[in-house]
Amino acid sequence: MTTRDETALLVRRAQQGDESAMGQLFDAYAPQVHATLRHIIGPDGELDDLLQETLIKAFRSLKKLESPEAFAGWLRRIAIFTARSYLRSKARRRWLRLVDAPDPARDDAHEPRRLLRRTYALLDRLPPDERLAFTLRFIEEMSLPEVAEGCGVSLATAKRRLARARKRFDALVQTDPVVASWARGERRD
Amino acid sequence: MTDEREPLFDAVRDAWANEPAPDFSAARRAVLNGAAPPTRRRGPWAVGAIAAAAAVLLVVWVTRPEPLSFVAGAAAGEAGPTYESADLAFSDGSTIDGEASVQVQELTPRGARVRLQRGTLRADITHREDTAWRFIAGPFEVQVIGTAFDLRWEPEAERFSIALREGEVEVRGPAIVRRVRAGEHFEHSLADEAAEQAESVEAAELVERAEPVEAADTSPETNEPVEPAETATRTDGIENGRADATRETRTRRARASAAREQAREAARLARAGEHRRAYDIASNVGWSQTLGLLGAADRLALGNAARVLRRRELAREAYEGAREGERGVRARAAFALGRLAIDLSSAPAEGARWFERAIQDDPRGPLAREAQGRLFEAYAAAGNARSAERAARAYLERYPSGPHAGRARSVLSP
Numbered sequence: 001m002t003t004r005d006e007t008a009l010l011v012r013r014a015q016q017g018d019e020s021a022m023g024q025l026f027d028a029y030a031p032q033v034h035a036t037l038r039h040i041i042g043p044d045g046e047l048d049d050l051l052q053e054t055l056i057k058a059f060r061s062l063k064k065l066e067s068p069e070a071f072a073g074w075l076r077r078i079a080i081f082t083a084r085s086y087l088r089s090k091a092r093r094r095w096l097r098l099v100d101a102p103d104p105a106r107d108d109a110h111e112p113r114r115l116l117r118r119t120y121a122l123l124d125r126l127p128p129d130e131r132l133a134f135t136l137r138f139i140e141e142m143s144l145p146e147v148a149e150g151c152g153v154s155l156a157t158a159k160r161r162l163a164r165a166r167k168r169f170d171a172l173v174q175t176d177p178v179v180a181s182w183a184r185g186e187r188r189d
Numbered sequence: 190m191t192d193e194r195e196p197l198f199d200a201v202r203d204a205w206a207n208e209p210a211p212d213f214s215a216a217r218r219a220v221l222n223g224a225a226p227p228t229r230r231r232g233p234w235a236v237g238a239i240a241a242a243a244a245v246l247l248v249v250w251v252t253r254p255e256p257l258s259f260v261a262g263a264a265a266g267e268a269g270p271t272y273e274s275a276d277l278a279f280s281d282g283s284t285i286d287g288e289a290s291v292q293v294q295e296l297t298p299r300g301a302r303v304r305l306q307r308g309t310l311r312a313d314i315t316h317r318e319d320t321a322w323r324f325i326a327g328p329f330e331v332q333v334i335g336t337a338f339d340l341r342w343e344p345e346a347e348r349f350s351i352a353l354r355e356g357e358v359e360v361r362g363p364a365i366v367r368r369v370r371a372g373e374h375f376e377h378s379l380a381d382e383a384a385e386q387a388e389s390v391e392a393a394e395l396v397e398r399a400e401p402v403e404a405a406d407t408s409p410e411t412n413e414p415v416e417p418a419e420t421a422t423r424t425d426g427i428e429n430g431r432a433d434a435t436r437e438t439r440t441r442r443a444r445a446s447a448a449r450e451q452a453r454e455a456a457r458l459a460r461a462g463e464h465r466r467a468y469d470i471a472s473n474v475g476w477s478q479t480l481g482l483l484g485a486a487d488r489l490a491l492g493n494a495a496r497v498l499r500r501r502e503l504a505r506e507a508y509e510g511a512r513e514g515e516r517g518v519r520a521r522a523a524f525a526l527g528r529l530a531i532d533l534s535s536a537p538a539e540g541a542r543w544f545e546r547a548i549q550d551d552p553r554g555p556l557a558r559e560a561q562g563r564l565f566e567a568y569a570a571a572g573n574a575r576s577a578e579r580a581a582r583a584y585l586e587r588y589p590s591g592p593h594a595g596r597a598r599s600v601l602s603p
Contacts, residue, residue: 022221030213031537035572038205048216055220112204113264119201138198139205141574173197185196 004069011068014059022059029072030055033079039139040083040132042120043113054082080136080150087128118179122172130165133158199575206573209267210536256296257281268293268301275310282315283322287339292509294502297321300333304506309341316356328379328481329362336371344513347379347481362478365444379481452479455494456487464494468503476503485514489522496525501533520551524560527567537570541580562593565600 007028013021030051037050058078065074123131129151136142136150148158173180259266259279266277275291278284279301285291289308293301300314300322314322314333322333326342329349336356342349351360352374360367360375369375451474459467471479471491480488492507508529511522527543530536544564548557565580581597588594 019221023217026213026217026220027535030216031535031570032572034211034213035205038208039202039572048211051213052216052219055216056223059220059223112200112207115200116204116208119197139201140572141202179197182200183197 004072007071008068011062011065011071015063015065015068025071026055029075032072033075036076036079036140037083040080040135041086042123043116044120046086050082050086054079057082077150080132081152084128084132084151087131090124091128114178115182118176119182122169122176122179125172126165126168130161130168133161134165134169137162202573202575206538206541206568206571206576208538209269210530210534210539213535256298257283257301258296259293259301266293268296271306275308279315281317281320283313285310285312287311294325294506305340305342307342307344309339311337311339313337314356325477328475328478329360329377330475330477332359332361334358338369348376349378350374350376361475448474448478449482452482453487455479456483456490459487459490459494464497467491467494468498468500477506480507480510485511485518485522489514489518489525492522492525496529496533499533501529504529504533516551517554520547520554520560521556523547523550524556527560527563531563531567531570537567538573541567541571541573541576558588558591561587562591562596565593565597569600 007025010021010025010028014025033054034047034051037054038044038047041047041050054075058075061078065071123135126134133147133151136147137144142150144158144162145155147162148155151158151161153161173183257280259277261272262276266272269292271290271292273290275289276286277291277293281300285303287308287310289310290306291310292304292306294304295302299317299319302323302325305324305326312324312333314320314336316334316336320334324331324333324340326340326349327344327347329342331338331340331351334356336358337354338356338358339352339354341351349360349362351358351369353369353371355371357368357370360369360377362377362379365377367375451470455467455471455474457467458464458470467490471494474482480491483491488507489511492504492511495501495504495507505526508522508526511525512519514522523543524547527540527547530540530543541564544560544567547554547560548564551557561580561584565577565584568574568577568580577600581600584591584593584597585601
């Protein structure tokens with residue numbers, strides 16, 4: 001993991017076209033971008049494309065980044081916006097029935113993976129903007145101001161979205177006994 | 190942050206942290222080569238064009254060779270992890286089961302490379318024209334075209350055995366290349382090999398030294414004194430047979446001896462930091478075969494050579510082999526696997542798992558402090574903030590003035 005100063009140095013070199021610096025930035029930050037994306041999107045076959053899309057967008061816009069020290073946060077925001085676009089598109093396609101809803105009842109011998117699939121099947125039923133705020137807050141563990149910034153809304157709007165998302169999610173959890181038992185703390189690995 | 194759903198969110202974050210590390214190599218190539226972003230969202234105008242293209246692509250797609258996939262029990266399997274009780278079903282119809290520790294090391298469109306770490310597996314490999322399956326057991330390699338067999342490897346006794354139910358395989362070991370056919374059983378013990386070789390040397394020397402009179406003395410057919418010329422005639426067939434067997438045994442012995450010598454030399458060079466030479470020698474003998482001839486500490490040294498040369502999979506194989514050693518070596522191998530995951534695979538979650546094991550294996554060992562430092566950094570890189578904080582806190586408790594202390598404090602109060 002690179003420090004903030006090291007990152008800033010790498011960004012400056014990459015802005016001048018240094019491919020080695022771009023490679024080092026990729027190696028240092030691709031895992032974090034991937035983690036953020038999967039926390040928001042869930043187990044989804046498009047994750048690799050979204051990672052690629054995020055980083056290509058970022059590297060193409062790198063010259064416009066005025067403060068290299070802010071690279072990590074800037075990159076995370078690009079990842080969040082990419083994920084948000086994808087969630088909105090996915091919701092539209094589901095409305096048009098162009099994508100299959102995940103089958104939460106499909107059995108999976110690997111308990112943590114089953115939990116992920118079932119939890120994200122519930123999250124898929126939240127409106128995209130609420131789901132984004134909810135996953136950033138509770139899975140990605142961002143602070144409220146960070147959630148607001150990530151969603152591109154005011155703090156008050158972010159709080160309202162979170163409150164609505166929690167209410168909906170609580171109701172959805174009760175429809176899945178496996179997720180409900182995890183939520184009550186009755187199951188651990 | 191507190192929430193009544195916190196146990197669920199904890200479990201989800203843990204589940205993500207324990208997911209297998211993704212392979213970023215394709216994305217890295219695409220990003221650094223300036224590829225266009227992948228497109229997914231398309232307007233209705235594009236539907237016709239896409240449909241036409243899809244029809245063409247479909248033909249290509251259905252004929253495109255895909256690597257095999259497999260399920261382990263009821264879950265999707267993947268190359269890399271060790272399956273303790275093999276119950277694997279592959280997409281080409283092949284199956285592997287049995288009381289065995291099995292690692293699928295590589296999947297290709299035509300087969301797989303499977304390492305039997307210990308135990309007995311039962312394999313039914315579907316025959317196709319271009320099938321290419323390989324099974325590794327210690328220093329032995331079984332090349333399969335399409336067959337059914339039972340394979341056993343006992344690492345402690347260094348004993349290998351295979352029983353063919355159908356088809357034919359070729360077994361390659363440090364000193365043998367043997368075809369085994371349906372109904373045949375082949376067993377080989379590296380431990381017994383030395384004794385066997387010693388006996389065969391004695392036999393060879395007897396045959397070489399044999400004067401006709403001595404041959405008469407050793408003939409089982411008669412105790413009568415025999416004329417030398419007559420003895421030579423009568424023992425020709427026996428001696429020719431013995432000589433053939435002896436030549437074969439000596440060739441095997443020479444190969445085995447050379448392979449052991451080269452393996453030791455490779456390990457010596459690796460320990461001396463001559464990584465390229467060590468790697469070349471081990472590759473010449475056969476990487477898996479070399480590892481099978483060495484102890485855990487030497488495997489670790491060879492793993493280091495492969496890691497320095499960025500031969501990721503070979504390094505991983507060597508380090509995993511070193512995990513069979515005593516506690517100190519086991520911990521060092523776990524630490525090395527963690528570094529490998531971070532440095533060469535950009536897989537921080539996997540790295541974190543190995544650093545955890547390194548600490549568990551030898552909590553007071555020479556690498557424990559470094560492993561604890563790398564552990565919280567790996568968790569942080571994997572996006573697992575909660576585990577990163579836990580590990581950073583543990584680091585500061587144990588090593589408050591350690592080299593990672595500053596970083597640990599910044600993780601706890603970013």
